[in-house]
Amino acid sequence: MEVRNRYVATRRHIEGAPTEADFEVREETARWSPDSGEVLVRNLYLSIDPYQLNRMKRSSASHLAVDGILPGQRIAAYAAGEVVASASPEYAAGDVVAGVLGWEDYTLFRPSPAVLMSKVDASGGFPLSHHISVLGTSGMTAYGGLFEVGKPARGEKVFVSAASGSVGSLAGQFAKLAGCYVVGCAGTKAKVDLLKDKLGFDDAFNYKEEPDLKSALKRCFPDGIDIYFENVGGEMLEAALANMNPYGRVALSGVISEYTGAGRRAVPDLLEVIYKRITIRGFFAWDFLPRFAEFNATIGEWIRQGKVQVLEDVSDGLESVPSAFAALFSGQNVGKKLVKLA
């Protein structure tokens, strides 16, 4: 079986903020045969995540954990799709799967424990898109980062940056469910209103309108911050450290402002870290893979009960991937950015 496969590729390594012109849509012929051991998936929803930018750099600490992306090559990405043909006893045509597929129309994969892939259980009744957002890596990052790294206790004060983003919007809601006082920051008034009015944050502020981030956090947290769920880096991390309480925890999920090199890097006051005995811990979703099912059972129940609002920002068509991806770095998305394929 042969299919024409369109895929998004980078034209070059990307070192700064990405633009649409950094990408192109290429075509190839994907070949599947019954004796290949492979599974052919037609992709339906693609996950568009900021961390992919680090993979696109020539050199990055990211390459230690995830393969770098070479110009002209296919780009592996979390996605959901439908099995079109299977040469594996584990999958059958018509199965719906979510896992590591790619920014492309079709993906071939060979089942193995090393391949992150799961069959979507339709009995849960969730939209397919949820399986690559709140029930995918975004939910896992938010849940694992908050509960395993942040370790919130009831009544603690939690600050979430990039709080209207895919991970931040969930981390903040999860922190509320843990009985915490939660403040988020975002970059527009509409996002700030969303955090307070729809997502139940106790407070929120527009960082672009704050002349001094330390003062803004002091105002929002007169009793200090216990947990900082960090998505942005730079000056925001410095300001959060200055406002943290003793034994505070920084769950270092991402530093999007530092990915593009546009913002300056954080220069943390390490005396704050020492004298407050702060813990800063880096992590990412896959650290929690062994507990994926357990996390999703809890998150799914919260969604059913209306306790968690899921924000998804969907673009249409493979050709929209470059603009959807670039938009992440100018703050144009709200919640999880996805691309729906026809």
Place this chain on the structure above:
Amino acid sequence: MEVRNRYVATRRHIEGAPTEADFEVREETARWSPDSGEVLVRNLYLSIDPYQLNRMKRSSASHLAVDGILPGQRIAAYAAGEVVASASPEYAAGDVVAGVLGWEDYTLFRPSPAVLMSKVDASGGFPLSHHISVLGTSGMTAYGGLFEVGKPARGEKVFVSAASGSVGSLAGQFAKLAGCYVVGCAGTKAKVDLLKDKLGFDDAFNYKEEPDLKSALKRCFPDGIDIYFENVGGEMLEAALANMNPYGRVALSGVISEYTGAGRRAVPDLLEVIYKRITIRGFFAWDFLPRFAEFNATIGEWIRQGKVQVLEDVSDGLESVPSAFAALFSGQNVGKKLVKLA
């Protein structure tokens, strides 16, 4: 009872590297009476520690954890001394004590659970100086930082900066006893030789002779660093992060290069921290106070068995405190800096 008490005081807040001229020796009359509830101690050994500089600043995160030092005032410091007169049933004249006393000839204290003070058990047979170095806060910092924060496993690779200092020299030896591969850095050839020849470090380098710290660490740790026992900050932290292994731990004990503002602050690559899932944790000796006796039992036994070498660098007389303290910041001490009073 009245005694003439000489004490060291700062003349002003100190923001940069300290010099002798920043200090003066003042005199007062200390008054003790039998109904005061107080204990009068004649100090015998004073501990000279870099962290005191942070207390001398006008503003510092240090003030959150330890009282700031005001110009002209007495300076509380870890010390050992002999009880001269006691109005407390817990102490008697002739008792030898170690704990928070001061940079002065005599200190009055009122026993309470909030006052860090212990009677020295002479049966251990250790020199009195040991009770404010290896069996005092330096030992507690090294032991707690290595074992509780660093959590070394046998065979792991440990890097110690300022490795010939009071804490570093112990942390490195403790890491060897934990079965680790240990490399230290210091600022002179003599110190480097000391680390390798006397303290049993597997390797050591003179950071002042390395044009590129990242390369130096790459050379010393071809298989990467698992634990960084951090005493200096700045560029050294950046270089260590670049050479750390996944799930590495930074035990953030001190950042002496950043205390004086002379060196630039660390600008850590947070992508390293995220993608390697590094934990950076600040701590200080008093976090481990509940386990003081347990730690000291182990450390004391190691000393008796000749497994730990204790480096003490002793100056004589109260008037030598300012120069002894200033010397810490130009790397002139080897091991624990102490001042012995007449």
